[in-house]
Amino acid sequence: MFESLPPIGFGGMPLSIQGRPSEEVGRRVIQAAVDAGMTLVDTADVYCLDDSDIGHNERLIASALQGRSDVNIATKGGLRRPRGAWTNDASPQHLREACEKSLRALGVDQIWLYQLHAPDPRVSFASSVEALAELQREGKIRHVGLSNVSVKEIELARSIVNVVSVQNRLNPYFRESIPVAKYCAKEDIAFLAYSPVGGGRLAKKLPEFDVLWPIAASHDASVHAVTIAWVRAQGSTVIPIPAARTAEHAIDSAKAASITLTADELARIDEAEFSRA
Numbered sequence: 001m002f003e004s005l006p007p008i009g010f011g012g013m014p015l016s017i018q019g020r021p022s023e024e025v026g027r028r029v030i031q032a033a034v035d036a037g038m039t040l041v042d043t044a045d046v047y048c049l050d051d052s053d054i055g056h057n058e059r060l061i062a063s064a065l066q067g068r069s070d071v072n073i074a075t076k077g078g079l080r081r082p083r084g085a086w087t088n089d090a091s092p093q094h095l096r097e098a099c100e101k102s103l104r105a106l107g108v109d110q111i112w113l114y115q116l117h118a119p120d121p122r123v124s125f126a127s128s129v130e131a132l133a134e135l136q137r138e139g140k141i142r143h144v145g146l147s148n149v150s151v152k153e154i155e156l157a158r159s160i161v162n163v164v165s166v167q168n169r170l171n172p173y174f175r176e177s178i179p180v181a182k183y184c185a186k187e188d189i190a191f192l193a194y195s196p197v198g199g200g201r202l203a204k205k206l207p208e209f210d211v212l213w214p215i216a217a218s219h220d221a222s223v224h225a226v227t228i229a230w231v232r233a234q235g236s237t238v239i240p241i242p243a244a245r246t247a248e249h250a251i252d253s254a255k256a257a258s259i260t261l262t263a264d265e266l267a268r269i270d271e272a273e274f275s276r277a
C-alpha cells in the first residue's frame with residue numbers, strides 16, 4: 001500500500017462545510033492539489049452542511065477526479081450532522097448504512113480506504129471495528145483505517161482487523177499524537193496527520209511565529225509549507241493532509257514534499273511555543 005502513497009495528501013473538508021466556495025471552485029482546487037502531487041484525497045460522508053447534505057464532499061471529489069485512476073480516495077463513517085452539529089454514531093447499523101451511501105456518493109464498487117471517524121462513547125469500540133471488518137469481508141471496502149484514536153485503541157482494533165492507517169490531529173499547536181505517530185512508524189501503519197497547519201483560525205496565525213520565518217527563507221518556502229514539513233518529520237509513515245479553499249494554498253502546501261528540515265531546524269520548531277490564544 002505504502003509504495004503508492006504520496007508524501008503529502010489533500011483534505012477536502014473546507015470545500016464542503018460552512019464557508020465553502022462554489023462547487024466549480026472546489027473542483028478546481030481538488031484538481032490543482034492532485035496535479036501538484038497530492039494523490040491521496042481524504043474526505044468523509046459528514047463533510048457537508050447538515051444531514052440533508054451528507055456526501056457533498058465525496059460527490060464533489062468524485063466529480064472533480066472522474067477518470068483519474070492515479071488518485072486514491074479515503075473516506076470515513078461514524079459521525080452524523082443533525083441540523084449542522086457534529087455527533088457520534090459508530091453503531092454497526094449506522095456504519096453499514098453510511099458505507100453504502102459513501103459507495104454511491106463516490107460512484108465506486110469498493111472504497112479504497114474506509115476510516116472509523118472516531119470512537120463512539122455510547123458504542124463498544126470493538127463492535128464498531130467489527131462492523132468495518134465485515135464490510136471488508138464483503139468487499140465493500142479495501143483497507144480499514146481509524147481516526148481520533150489512542151495507541152491502546154489501535155492495538156485493540158488490530159486484534160480484530162488489519163489496520164493500515166490512523167488519522168489524528170498533528171501540528172505545532174497540538175502535539176499530543178506524536179507518540180501515536182511514532183507507534184505507527186514502528187508498526188508500518190500510515191499516519192494521516194490532520195489539521196497539519198492548525199486548522200482554520202490557527203492556520204492563519206502561523207505567520208505570527210518568528211521561529212518559522214528564517215527556516216522558510218532558507219528553503220525558499222512559505223511558513224505553512226515549513227510547518228507541513230515539520231509535521232511530516234514526526235514519523236517515517238506520516239502523511240500530512242492539509243486542506244485549502246484556493247488552488248494557490250493547495251499548490252503551496254504540496255511544496256512541503258520537497259522540503260527536508262535539518263536537525264537544527266526541527267529542534268528550533270520543537271522548542272518553540274505555539275500559543276493558541
Ligand SMILES: NC(=O)c1ccc[n+]([C@@H]2O[C@H](COP(=O)([O-])OP(=O)(O)OC[C@H]3O[C@@H](n4cnc5c(N)ncnc54)[C@H](OP(=O)(O)O)[C@@H]3O)[C@@H](O)[C@H]2O)c1
Binds near residue numbers: 013193242
Ligand atoms: N479525522 C478527523 O476528525 C478530521 C478533523 C479535521 C480535519 N480532518 C481532515 O484533515 C484535513 C485538513 O484539516 P483542516 O482543514 O482542519 O486543517 P488544515 O489543513 O491545517 O488548515 C486548513 C486551512 O489552512 C489554510 N492553509 C492550508 N495550507 C495553506 C498554505 N499553504 N498557505 C496558507 N494557508 C493555508 C487553508 O486556508 P484557505 O481555506 O483560505 O485556503 C485552509 O482552510 C481536512 O480537510 C480533513 O480531510 C480530519
